[in-house]
Amino acid sequence: MRLKARPEDFRVEELIELPRGPGRYTYLRVEKRGIPTMAAQILLARELGISPKEIFFPALKDAHAVTVQYGSVAGRVEGPVELPGVRAEAVGVGPRRLSTADLRGNRFQVVVRDLGDEAERLAEELRRLGEEGFPNYFDEQRFGSLGERGSPGKAVLLRDAEGALRFYLAEELRGDPEEVRRFKALAREHWGDWKYLLEHAPKPSNFRSVLTFLADHPKAYRKALNLIPPRLLSLFLSTYQSLLWNRILSRWISRVFPRHVEVEIAGEGHRVPLSVPHEIVPRLKEERLPLPHLRARYGEEWAGIVGEVLAEEGVTLKDLKARIVERAYLSKAERPIWCFPGELEVGDPREDELFPGKVALEVSFALPPGSYATLLVRCAHARALRN
Numbered sequence: 568m569r570l571k572a573r574p575e576d577f578r579v580e581e582l583i584e585l586p587r588g589p590g591r592y593t594y595l596r597v598e599k600r601g602i603p604t605m606a607a608q609i610l611l612a613r614e615l616g617i618s619p620k621e622i623f624f625p626a627l628k629d630a631h632a633v634t635v636q637y638g639s640v641a642g643r644v645e646g647p648v649e650l651p652g653v654r655a656e657a658v659g660v661g662p663r664r665l666s667t668a669d670l671r672g673n674r675f676q677v678v679v680r681d682l683g684d685e686a687e688r689l690a691e692e693l694r695r696l697g698e699e700g701f702p703n704y705f706d707e708q709r710f711g712s713l714g715e716r717g718s719p720g721k722a723v724l725l726r727d728a729e730g731a732l733r734f735y736l737a738e739e740l741r742g743d744p745e746e747v748r749r750f751k752a753l754a755r756e757h758w759g760d761w762k763y764l765l766e767h768a769p770k771p772s773n774f775r776s777v778l779t780f781l782a783d784h785p786k787a788y789r790k791a792l793n794l795i796p797p798r799l800l801s802l803f804l805s806t807y808q809s810l811l812w813n814r815i816l817s818r819w820i821s822r823v824f825p826r827h828v829e830v831e832i833a834g835e836g837h838r839v840p841l842s843v844p845h846e847i848v849p850r851l852k853e854e855r856l857p858l859p860h861l862r863a864r865y866g867e868e869w870a871g872i873v874g875e876v877l878a879e880e881g882v883t884l885k886d887l888k889a890r891i892v893e894r895a896y897l898s899k900a901e902r903p904i905w906c907f908p909g910e911l912e913v914g915d916p917r918e919d920e921l922f923p924g925k926v927a928l929e930v931s932f933a934l935p936p937g938s939y940a941t942l943l944v945r946c947a948h949a950r951a952l953r954n
């Protein structure tokens with residue numbers, strides 16, 4: 568099975584309720600192809616002659632896709648903006664910038680390619696998951712800031728400022744582009760030689776402001792850590808928090824559903840039931856699980872599992888507060904444990920024009936905010952191979 572063989576195979580459009588009323592903010596509908604949201608933000612800001620901080624997107628969208636999402640700009644934007652890979656047009660004005668609370672979900676059109684004999688079973692399992700739902704894990708896209716040696720977010724929570732800086736400056740993370748990987752190899756070899764690393768840091772990059780400070784204050788790791796953009800520090804924290812949440816849910820599933828298969832997420836296997844009894848579906852539609860943080864409270868059924876998972880990581884709930892960073896925090900949200908796709912339509916298997924001798928399958932559906940289309944397809948595929 569292959570997803571995202573080309574950007575056109577994975578189309579997603581945000582469903583949003585724009586704020587109403589007069590105001591100084593312009594709301595933009597942004598269509599992009601094959602680039603990440605942050606890169607689109609920089610390109611648009613450059614074209615509009617403003618700082619990237621003045622454009623706000625309430626959600627990040629996949630780079631390897633064709634996506635439509637919404638952003639807000641303080642001030643007026645006249646006419647469409649056309650750039651390579653990005654098109655933006657004003658769709659309204661309002662009293663405030665957009666927020667995640669404005670998002671209602673996402674609508675997807677996906678082409679699954681490189682299928683063999685399992686194509687019919689995959690179509691059947693997708694339809695079944697439309698009724699039974701699937702575990703609402705965070706999927707691979709959430710874990711770009713994980714590294715082979717661990718997580719910068721965990722280092723922050725354990726108050727290891729130098730360790731967190733090592734992850735940022737010297738350890739390869741899953742989402743690092745090649746230029747950054749080359750620089751980090753240099754940083755591992757010359758750790759502590761801040762002036763040398765400043766000379767070789769990518770331009771432009773936030774590495775440079777951190778290294779400029781360290782060149783003058785070589786051991787002031789905590790202050791240097793706080794020079795990393797708050798949104799990136801928050802991403803480090805949320806990545807680790809999401810990793811823990813996935814492990815908690817997976818362990819619960821193993822106890823509630825004896826028959827299950829595994830899907831791999833960020834190098835870890837997580838359980839997916841082979842079937843969901845009808846009588847448990849109402850509970851799955853209502854159950855919410857807090858993201859782990861200092862003040863999170865869990866019922867008896869969950870508390871033991873949370874304790875086990877945290878103990879295996881060498882942390883406790885008391886550690887789950889970002890005490891050494893000033894403008895980044897762990898989320899205190901609750902997340903539904905199950906996801907139920909809406910408006911699901913599955914096409915008939917057809918010849919795959921990109922992979923001769925193979926089969927392609929088209930599927931469209933809508934998901935709530937924060938749920939992953941890739942996970943729906945991979946859960947269905949795992950079940951199709953097992954059943």
